[in-house]
Amino acid sequence: MSAPSIEAAPVLAEAPAPAPRKRRRMRIPASVIGGAVVVLVIGLAAALAPWIAPHNPLDVGSFDLLNAEMPPAFMAEGDSRFWLGTDNQGRDLFSAMLYGARVSIAIGGGAVLVAATVGVILGLLAGYLGGWVDALIMRVGDVILSLPTILLALLVSGVARAVFPEAGTAQWAPVILIGAIAIHEWVQYARTVRAATMVESSKDYVRAARVMGLPSIRIMARHILPNVLSPVIVIATINLAAAVLTEATLSFLGVGMPPTYPSLGTLIRIGNEFVFSGIWWIATFPAALLVVLVLGVNIVGDWLRDWFNPKRQAR
Amino acid sequence: MKRSVLAAVAALSLLAAAPANAQTLKWAAPGDAVSFDPNAQLDSFTQNIQSMVYDTLVRRNRQLQIEPSLATSWEIVAPDRWRFKLRQGVKFHDGQPFTADDVVATVMRTIDPGSRNKGNLATVKTAEKVDDQTVDFVLTGPYPLLLNDLTGIFVMSKPWMIQHDSIKPGNTSTGVTTFASTHANGTGPFKLESYEPDARTVMSANEGWWDKPEHNIKRLEFRPIKSDATRVAALLSGEIDMIAAVPLQDIPRVSSTAGVKVVEDPSLRLIFLGFNWKPELQGQPGVKNPLLDVKVRQALWQSLDMDTLQKRIMRGKSRNIATMVAPPVPGYSAEADKPIGYDPAAAKKLLADAGYPNGFKTGLACPNDRYIADEQLCLAIASMWTRVGVQVDLKTESKATYFPRQDRGETDIWMLGWATLPPMDGFSVLSAIFASRKDGFGGANANGMSIPAMDELAKKAAVELDEPKRRAMLAESFKIARDQALFIPLHLQPLAWAMKTNVDMPQFADEYVRPWFAKVN
Numbered sequence: 011m012s013a014p015s016i017e018a019a020p021v022l023a024e025a026p027a028p029a030p031r032k033r034r035r036m037r038i039p040a041s042v043i044g045g046a047v048v049v050l051v052i053g054l055a056a057a058l059a060p061w062i063a064p065h066n067p068l069d070v071g072s073f074d075l076l077n078a079e080m081p082p083a084f085m086a087e088g089d090s091r092f093w094l095g096t097d098n099q100g101r102d103l104f105s106a107m108l109y110g111a112r113v114s115i116a117i118g119g120g121a122v123l124v125a126a127t128v129g130v131i132l133g134l135l136a137g138y139l140g141g142w143v144d145a146l147i148m149r150v151g152d153v154i155l156s157l158p159t160i161l162l163a164l165l166v167s168g169v170a171r172a173v174f175p176e177a178g179t180a181q182w183a184p185v186i187l188i189g190a191i192a193i194h195e196w197v198q199y200a201r202t203v204r205a206a207t208m209v210e211s212s213k214d215y216v217r218a219a220r221v222m223g224l225p226s227i228r229i230m231a232r233h234i235l236p237n238v239l240s241p242v243i244v245i246a247t248i249n250l251a252a253a254v255l256t257e258a259t260l261s262f263l264g265v266g267m268p269p270t271y272p273s274l275g276t277l278i279r280i281g282n283e284f285v286f287s288g289i290w291w292i293a294t295f296p297a298a299l300l301v302v303l304v305l306g307v308n309i310v311g312d313w314l315r316d317w318f319n320p321k322r323q324a325r
Numbered sequence: 326m327k328r329s330v331l332a333a334v335a336a337l338s339l340l341a342a343a344p345a346n347a348q349t350l351k352w353a354a355p356g357d358a359v360s361f362d363p364n365a366q367l368d369s370f371t372q373n374i375q376s377m378v379y380d381t382l383v384r385r386n387r388q389l390q391i392e393p394s395l396a397t398s399w400e401i402v403a404p405d406r407w408r409f410k411l412r413q414g415v416k417f418h419d420g421q422p423f424t425a426d427d428v429v430a431t432v433m434r435t436i437d438p439g440s441r442n443k444g445n446l447a448t449v450k451t452a453e454k455v456d457d458q459t460v461d462f463v464l465t466g467p468y469p470l471l472l473n474d475l476t477g478i479f480v481m482s483k484p485w486m487i488q489h490d491s492i493k494p495g496n497t498s499t500g501v502t503t504f505a506s507t508h509a510n511g512t513g514p515f516k517l518e519s520y521e522p523d524a525r526t527v528m529s530a531n532e533g534w535w536d537k538p539e540h541n542i543k544r545l546e547f548r549p550i551k552s553d554a555t556r557v558a559a560l561l562s563g564e565i566d567m568i569a570a571v572p573l574q575d576i577p578r579v580s581s582t583a584g585v586k587v588v589e590d591p592s593l594r595l596i597f598l599g600f601n602w603k604p605e606l607q608g609q610p611g612v613k614n615p616l617l618d619v620k621v622r623q624a625l626w627q628s629l630d631m632d633t634l635q636k637r638i639m640r641g642k643s644r645n646i647a648t649m650v651a652p653p654v655p656g657y658s659a660e661a662d663k664p665i666g667y668d669p670a671a672a673k674k675l676l677a678d679a680g681y682p683n684g685f686k687t688g689l690a691c692p693n694d695r696y697i698a699d700e701q702l703c704l705a706i707a708s709m710w711t712r713v714g715v716q717v718d719l720k721t722e723s724k725a726t727y728f729p730r731q732d733r734g735e736t737d738i739w740m741l742g743w744a745t746l747p748p749m750d751g752f753s754v755l756s757a758i759f760a761s762r763k764d765g766f767g768g769a770n771a772n773g774m775s776i777p778a779m780d781e782l783a784k785k786a787a788v789e790l791d792e793p794k795r796r797a798m799l800a801e802s803f804k805i806a807r808d809q810a811l812f813i814p815l816h817l818q819p820l821a822w823a824m825k826t827n828v829d830m831p832q833f834a835d836e837y838v839r840p841w842f843a844k845v846n
Contacts, residue, residue: 069711070704070707070708070711070717070719071708071711071712072708073705073708075630075633075634075637075638075705075708076633076637078637098574098637098638098701099701099704099705099708171722171726172726175730175735179718179720264551264693264723268719268720268721269700269704269719269721270704270707270719282552282553282554283552283553283554283572283574284554284574285554286553286554286557286558286561286572286574286575286578286579287572287574287575287577287578288578289574
């Protein structure tokens with residue numbers, strides 16, 4: 011909240027230093043509160059799935075084909091045991107969705123975590139060290155960004171499956187998926203952190219630290235890092251929604267989670283086979299949950315971005 | 326601006342394509358041809374696609390009986406020597422004349438040690454050119470099914486193979502590819518225009534075909550569409566003229582749609598589960614393979630509720646079977662086709678007797694785009710086995726990766742469909758699936774099964790010219806398979822296609838799409 015430092019002047023293309031900033035308006039729009047509540051509720055329900063789900067959809071032995079394709083309980087032929095009906099294997103759809111959301115969020119969150127960690131470290135190195143390290147990291151990033159996320163993720167999981175036969179199993183598929191998504195997403199973090207690091211590096215406090223002879227690692231970790239983190243949080247939130255969607259897309263295409271351990275995308279894929287035969291609920295409910303979840307995360311992420319953006323603030 | 330230009334170009338190209346539509350047949354199936362190399366695979370759908378481009382020495386007519394094709398006549402000059410007279414004036418798609426050299430090169434390529442389908446000519450020692458229009462086949466001994474085998478041997482052009490360095494076969498299992506994997510030069514009713522794997526295969530009618538065409542197709546476009554819903558949507562929207570394998574759950578919806586019809590027939594294709602016969606399971610190194618115990622295999626069989634699978638997953642359209650061959654095929658006996666019965670309690674007891682009171686852990690591998698409802702079936706089977714205490718690690722994948730993996734024996738329990746093609750004889754099961762993988766036998770016996778009695782029967786039946794005796798041997802082998810629970814036969818797949826009402830595409834029990842009999846009105 012302090013006035014802009016004098017050193018800001020020689021720096022890249024930072025906007026003309028704003029007049030003494032007004033206090034940030036703390037009024038949070040209702041839509042954002044709604045979004046946050048939705049995300050929290052879904053997140054909690056997913057986290058607590060083993061305790062609140064009426065059935066265990068991971069226990070394949072508990073499915074009964076005789077219960078297959080039951081409509082939701084509110085429909086005429088519905089069964090009160092299955093609130094949202096069952097899929098083609100007799101699996102309770104509500105329970106499968108809770109567990110599915112858990113898988114989707116875990117993979118999305120894992121991918122964001124991996125991408126952010128890798129991206130921040132590489133961005134710091136590139137921005138602080140400059141020279142060939144910078145050039146190498148950024149050119150690799152450029153190459154990766156020239157490929158669409160889904161294409162790259164398909165490529166990675168395809169190669170992983172060819173090289174490593176266990177890649178499709180419930181233990182390894184999440185790891186592969188996280189890697190496949192993170193390999194594309196880290197570049198955004200690295201670019202942002204690099205730019206911020208370059209700005210910070212030329213400020214006096216960093217110069218002072220350097221003059222004192224502190225090791226580079228310490229300067230990067232203790233001095234620069236805390237000052238470049240806020241945009242990372244914004245990117246991470248928005249990326250979470252994108253990562254959940256990418257996971258769903260991969261699972262929908264059949265290279266994601268196995269059918270015995272479904273994510274929301276896997277459930278939508280299974281349900282998609284039945285949309286023409288009148289068994290609409292298998293695809294509809296997981297898809298609706300996915301939409302609500304991603305929408306909620308996006309609303310919160312957008313608001314965070316605005317909130318952290320000094321230019322917006324000036325208006 | 327840019328976008329409108331693009332739109333205009335797209336519209337123009339649509340207009341340009343429109344007049345050709347009259348005799349264009351666009352069709353779709355769940356999977357693609359895995360290769361265009363006739364010797365690189367054993368996938369009958371792939372062979373089906375290839376059969377549109379390549380001719381064989383003898384072929385099947387509308388009644389599936391064998392009739393002359395590239396060979397006009399044949400005689401058995403000695404018990405181990407057959408002489409074929411070749412058709413004159415036949416030309417390959419590239420214009421080269423068809424001669425005896427091509428037949429010899431085709432045979433040598435098929436029986437090459439690197440060939441994936443060498444088992445389809447297991448009894449042929451060599452082929453010899455007598456003159457330009459005559460070829461001798463030298464066999465290992467008397468053999469009753471040579472003509473049946475030849476219905477699946479696609480004749481390639483020798484000069485073309487030499488020119489493109491493809492005289493040796495490719496093999497999808499070992500990953501060997503050649504020019505012939507993605508190109509084709511046959512004498513068949515259609516020419517291959519382009520082959521984009523997993524996207525589109527385009528063929529055009531071969532105007533110079535030696536036979537009088539019964540079809541009126543100018544252009545044949547094939548698109549693999551794996552998703553059931555997308556495939557049906559493509560048909561209903563009119564984008565596609567025919568889909569081979571309409572999803573069972575969509576039959577009521579599709580048949581009630583105007584302008585589209587569903588054609589159903591029983592098929593020869595038998596879906597079954599096979600086992601790993603190696604000392605250890607894939608996922609459990611260091612532990613003795615439980616599947617080697619006949620009690621375990623019987624328990625797995627008994628714990629499957631076949632009636633519910635048939636009713637729910639196959640929607641009553643399949644025919645359950647308890648033997649390894651379909652009724653119309655020589656070698657079938659009703660006696661061996663008695664259901665084993667669903668009895669989870671007995672299955673649990675068998676497992677306990679075998680020393681697995683708490684079950685064991687095994688993998689189950691299935692394709693998800695080859696057979697009707699394959700993934701759904703395997704998930705349901707995994708569920709049924711879990712209920713008797715067997716932990717199942719289910720893995721489903723596309724046939725493009727599944728079949729090579731299965732052929733390398735990297736699976737524990739695996740799913741396969743067998744339609745006894747090309748010979749349409751029970752011997753195909755005995756020689757390719759029951760017999761050990763040696764001396765040209767056991768082409769589909771990838772997981773180390775070796776039953777001496779089966780090897781013996783395969784060798785004897787291969788040279789038995791007395792038909793009743795030969796059938797008795799086949800029946801004997803199916804009895805052994807059932808008594809020892811060597812496999813778990815599930816059902817005969819239903820054959821259900823959907824097409825626009827103006828398309829007339831006959832169906833065959835071998836599931837082959839034969840567009841050379843098709844009419845588009």
